[in-house]
Amino acid sequence: MRLVSTKYLKPGMILDKAVFNEKGNILINQGIPLTSGMIRRLQELGITFLYIADRRTKDIKSKNTVSDKIHNKSIKSIENTFKQIKSGKPIEHAYILEKSTKEFKGVIHSVLSELKGSKELLSLLSEVMIYDHYIFSHSFNVTLYSLKIGMELKLKEKQLEALGLGALLHDVGKMMIPADILSKPGRLTEDEFQEMKKHSFYGYELIKNIPTISLTAAHCALLHHERLDGSGYPRGVKGPDIHLFGKILAVADVFDAVTSNRSYRPAMLPHEGLEILYAGAGKLFDVEIINAFRRAIVVYPEGLTVTLHDGRTGVVARQNTGYCDRPVIRILEEENVIVDSYEVDLTKELDLMIVKCSLVSDQLTGDEEKI
Structure with missing residues (x-):
């Protein structure tokens, strides 16, 4: 799961969390490939970001606050x-x-x-x-x-x-x-x-x-x-x-x-x-x-792409209760080079700082978009 700005959506990307109206009715369901028309309509409705499926982060999920x-x-x-x-x-x-x-x-x-x-x-x-x-x-x-x-x-x-x-x-x-x-x-x-x-x-x-x-x-x-x-x-x-x-x-x-x-x-x-x-x-x-x-509150939500001060880029994998601004990060890139993913816990690596958050889809390519 990745949090992506609707500005950077591409046809074929798979929705990883359903879009609802305020009555609780599903407008676009999880697992649906997005079309150009869907993307345009979501942008017109003012939706800023969506959760998109991604092979490298498919196990990362966000939880509902209330039922x-x-x-x-x-x-x-x-x-x-x-x-x-x-x-x-x-x-x-x-x-x-x-x-x-x-x-x-x-x-x-x-x-x-x-x-x-x-x-x-x-x-x-x-x-x-x-x-x-x-x-x-x-x-x-x-x-x-x-x-x-x-x-x-x-x-x-x-x-x-x-x-x-x-x-x-x-x-x-x-x-x-x-x-x-x-x-x-x-x-x-x-x-x-x-x-x-x-x-x-x-x-x-x-x-x-x-x-x-x-x-x-x-x-x-x-x-x-x-x-x-x-x-x-x-x-x-x-x-x-x-x-x-x-x-x-x-x-x-x-x-x-x-x-x-x-x-x-x-x-x-x-x-x-x-x-x-x-x-x-x-x-x-x-x-x-x-x-x-x-x-x-969750300061950096699951699925958000972040960059650490040492240049490594990854995705927020999960939260640390009591340390809202020190989540666990799954590292996906080092110096703009894709690497085998691994995780760093910011409550244990106290010298690491998040310096940038991103909603772009640069790392979603090829088959990763079509899970």
């Missing part, structure tokens, strides 16, 4: 409720959300159970999905990230439940934003951006009036765009006045936004998303929370 059953059920729950709010009258919004609270709490319990039962680092790159409505998948992804951060910070069970529910609902206020602004593919005008920024306040106003949802969950909606230096919105509050959940959501929200496929820009890889966060560490984002997040 397909829980993932699909969660997305469906979010979609159903959010769409009802979008189409309902303002006077009905609170009733619709309150009616869904029990179901949402069940989602959080299921997700927490799976996260606690797994020692694997968190990676959402293992599933390649095409989303008709980004907000539903984003809400679920931010929930996963927030809960993992909360677990790293040793939050208590009740705190995790409130954090999870707040994360699930952090963008519900966008259902009150006009559709032409919410789904606009290009850059928003200043007036449109000012309207979009109101979603934080809209969500807070809706959630805080639901008796079955804690006020801290409402603050997730209100505060997830606030920043430590006061440059955020809607109120421009500074670090000491931002609730812990707001600081957690800020990190999870930005990371998922930059590492997800969007119509107006390609997705970043996890290590690139972390660089965005660290660039704002201490000024925009809480350093302790970023560090907790880093410990919990």
